[in-house]
Amino acid sequence: MIRTVVLDVGETITKDDRYWASWADWLGVPRHTVSALVGAVVVDGRDNADALRLLRPGINVTAEYQAREGAGRGEQLDDTDLYDDVRPALAALQAMGVRVVVAGNQSAKAGDLLRSLNLPADLVVTSAEWGVAKPSPDFFHQVIGAAQAAADETLYVGDHPQNDIFPAAQAGLLTAHLRRGPWGHWWADDAIVQQTADYSIDSLMDIASLVNPAHPEA
Structure with a gap:
């Protein structure tokens, strides 16, 4: 039961549309590029954040998240x-x-x-x-x-x-x-x-x- x-x-x-679109806009890349890379890491069974690491090798995702929040471009729902x-x-x-x-x-x-x-x-x-x-x-x-x-x-x-x-x-x-x-x-x-x-x-x-x-x- x-x-x-x-x-x-x-x-x-x-x-997750808004979530990934906002990351694309923040990093200055086409939204389609981010979507395609998310698909690639899905197929590989990798962590979602690896899509961002492919775009910006060495990126500190936590620090970038905080920077977005500080700039007024953070999470919305x-x-x-x-x-x-x-x-x-x-x-x-x-x-x-x-x-x-x-x-x-x-x-x-x-x-x-x-x-x-x-x-x-x-x-x-x-x-x-x-x-x-x-x-x-x-x-x-x-x-x-x-x-x-x-x-x-x-x-x-x-x-x-x-x-x-x-x-x-x-x-x-x-x-x-x-x-x-x-x-x-x-x-x-x-x-x-x-x-x-x-x-x-x-x-x-x-x-x-x-x-x-x-x-x-x-």
Whole structure:
């Protein structure tokens, strides 16, 4: 029985378009170039930030992030960054009595921005606020505590195999791999991802039928 659903953030509930476009503008390169390099690191199974390192070898991503913030060109997030299925899917889960948690690898500022959107969620928290990031097992220990349910009654939903599916499964959580965004699409048919994930979904609206097979969305 699934009592709690925990969702990743980037390319699970939010689109990364604005995020990567803002980096391209900051570094003074075409947005298409950044998009192409993000695709390249996805195919290689590398960290997303490696796209920036390919553009600027030796770049200190943390320092550049702080410089952007100082220049008033830092993180922004509003309803237009949400995927269309986020609010109805999360609201449906809450209506079913399921605890909904949003937890991903984001900054403290992103946490504030997400909470300002008043999502249908019981808790919104980021890795920066917890002081530990995915794929560390400690992140998923925090997830289990935030879930207020046993690991095998908690479903973690995400697009990224290395950051979401594999470590969540290792922590004993149920997992749903979402075919969304570069990582989600590229790795969706990978044999190991399919073997590891308990479920494969194409939309957040599919989650309700995992919680209750008799739900109308099934």
